Amino acid sequence: MRAKVSVIIPCYNQGMFLAEAIQSIIDQDYSDKEIIVVDDGSTDNTRDVVLRFKDKIMYIRQDNKGVARARNIGIQASSGDYIAFLDADDVALPGRLKLEAEILDQFPEVGLVASDAYLINEMGHPIALKSSVSGAPRNHRDFRWETVEYCATTSTVMVRRKCFDVVGYFDERFKAAGGEDWLAWVRIAHDFAMFYLDKPTIGYRIHVINTTKNLNLLHDQNRLASRLATEWENFHTYPDFFRAKLLYYRFATAWHVEPKIRALGYFMHAFVTDPRQLPFGLRIIHQGLMNTLRRQYKKILKA
Template sequence: MSDIKPFISVVIPSYNQGSYIDDAIFSILCQSYKNVEIIVIDGGSADDTVIKLQAWGDRITWISESDDGQTDALIKGFSRASGEWLTWLNSDDFQADHALHRVAAAINKNPHAEVVLGNGHYARQDGTFLRPYPRVDVGPDVDMRQEFFLKGFVAQPSVYFKRSAYMDVGGVNPERHFCMDYDLWVRLADRGSVFVGLDHDISGNRWYHDTKTATQTLQLYAEAVATQVEMYGKVSPYFVQAISNHLFAIFHGHFQTTRNHLFLRWLWFKAVWTVLNHRTPGYCLKGLVKETISKSDPVIGDTLRYRDLVAGVCKRLGKKIGR
């Protein structure tokens, strides 16, 4: 096996993230991977981001100017990139130890690879490990298009893609401002790109109360639905449950503190399923009969069965009759 070090361009979109930008840059440079360029596209930060970028000298390339948000920054960054392989790292996230070397080894081992997809984890605000990030299956016999439909997201900074594949699908979708990553993965899968899985932790995604994902969840889900409708013509049970759970939490409070929470969540699921999938009547009707919720979270397989609902209703009726 050859030991070629592919040239990798890492784009870092940034805006007022001076508290984290050094960690993001250092997490790349500390790996001592020679064939890498770091391109920081800052949206005209008003904090100390620019001062910190200046301190890195010629080890990075950067601009700071007003833009139209993260997607615009990514489009700018990738247009300036010169690497054969591309990825992006949000300014409050970081790469794991040896990530670049492991990606390079996967590329060398799989010369036809066009997308390398590794593991990732959520991190606390201080960068300490919180929990693993969910991931789709990857393999030669796996239908990646279907995987992304059924299972949703992956750790965005743990995905590296070949420039030629990125250009073939038209790059980052300028209409997506929250799930531009998911939209890109689906289009790469729809193209028939060769995905290679990497069973190593490649990145850490900081999760705290004022991240964009945490504060604008419904907008993110709306874009994910738009992507699924555009690419598949329907919405998967995964996203229906994620959305119905979120709406339930908004209107009814935390799951386990709400009386009859499983039954109410089941009703929310069926209502959201109908609204999102009415365009495909056959799929919609089949899902109304067959699909149901998990008892906890979309990524957990503890499915609520109809007999669970019947047993719950009987239990409630029995208590009322006994009064």
């Protein structure tokens, strides 16, 4: 049976949270849906959890190849015109699917809908709004050109299938979570508007095994994402201001790992591309300096 909305839940060793994630989608007041759980080679009780829901979901298992590959496998196996994502340790709030699907129904030019989220602890209790920590886009009606500085939270995102047909799937060179989602949104921004809902639609769980807590891995993933964004075959057809922002971001992520002269080349290329974006580049430098100072201060405290 073909569904209108396909919900993709990738899972790697998140069996302790998976049942809650699945149930939160089953309980949605939107019947025209299918749920696809992609087990990315888990070694915990993920399979046992999935068996509890065997009549209500599609279950796919693959060797451990990373979240990008897991999401792509789910998309390829899905039937929906709209693809929603939910990480296995997060939960969808009531009404999420209906709210986001209605936006895509109403605005055919919109390719992606995202929203705010609650930060929740391991027990599922709200801590804060995610926007209070990581910010929110300014243009809620279409934030596509803010995707350099604002990365939509993947578990809040619903994407029109056509987006993946046009710009491609998640880049499978990413073997862990972090950066692969940002790159996908940047590429989708090339051709589609993006709508932001200024309300939480999921609970984003903070716990001890979050991939995003591995800062070294996250920095590596971000460097890869910025490189792939500026090397993409369609990069030259972005608006000048957007290309400049991407190049400033490439400069920031390259500074500590590439020859300084090459990193400065990205900075100068950005300036020449659109001089009006220099304040954006300077903000990135300031943010990088502050992050470096904070890391040094922490080292001093530990010494």
